[in-house]
Amino acid sequence: MKLIFLKVINIAFLCLFIILSGCSKNHRVLINPSIPIHDSNIGDGLPVAVKVVDVRSSNVISKWQGGFKVRKFTVISQGDLKDIFTTRIRQGLTKLGFSPKNFSSNAERSLEIEILNIKSHYQENPPKMNILVKADVRAICQSRGKRFSKSFTSRMSRSDISPASFPNENLLNSSLSEIMGEIFSDPALIACLTHNPTNPQARTIPLTN
Numbered sequence: 001m002k003l004i005f006l007k008v009i010n011i012a013f014l015c016l017f018i019i020l021s022g023c024s025k026n027h028r029v030l031i032n033p034s035i036p037i038h039d040s041n042i043g044d045g046l047p048v049a050v051k052v053v054d055v056r057s058s059n060v061i062s063k064w065q066g067g068f069k070v071r072k073f074t075v076i077s078q079g080d081l082k083d084i085f086t087t088r089i090r091q092g093l094t095k096l097g098f099s100p101k102n103f104s105s106n107a108e109r110s111l112e113i114e115i116l117n118i119k120s121h122y123q124e125n126p127p128k129m130n131i132l133v134k135a136d137v138r139a140i141c142q143s144r145g146k147r148f149s150k151s152f153t154s155r156m157s158r159s160d161i162s163p164a165s166f167p168n169e170n171l172l173n174s175s176l177s178e179i180m181g182e183i184f185s186d187p188a189l190i191a192c193l194t195h196n197p198t199n200p201q202a203r204t205i206p207l208t209n
Contacts, residue, residue, distance in 0.1 A: 043098030049107035
């Protein structure tokens, strides 16, 4: 009896979601990833100019439309993602012991982050929903004649979730937090940021979490 009652509740949530998505315009999510790394002094106070570029064609994270164009919704992020990512990148560099600076074209050492893609895809699976989140970010390091570029990708999915959790802001942030962790623990990227051609053995501190 309890199981039947729970199924009825889930179906009611799904029906409510469908009705509301048909008349709503936008759902806004707060992008606020964490920096899942330990503090370190590997940066040794080196200044790093920070730049974030959002190369996405729009701020839309998800756009869905059902049959007869009755059920539809759009998910977009709150605020400017460039500002949000800039803050997080500076925090990550600080945790590693670097000294983040405002970007300058003549900076000896810089880290540029390109936001390539942030998308969520929803699939109705009555009385539940399935969701897939994709995120792609490219990190470009320029350091005293050395250049390094690498793309970081995260794919996360959840099945049979309650429609009441829509638009699943936590899963979006978990995906981006995973990317942040990969960026700031990538040995090749850290080696580029600490590159010193005049004294190549000056900083050989192993990167550990």
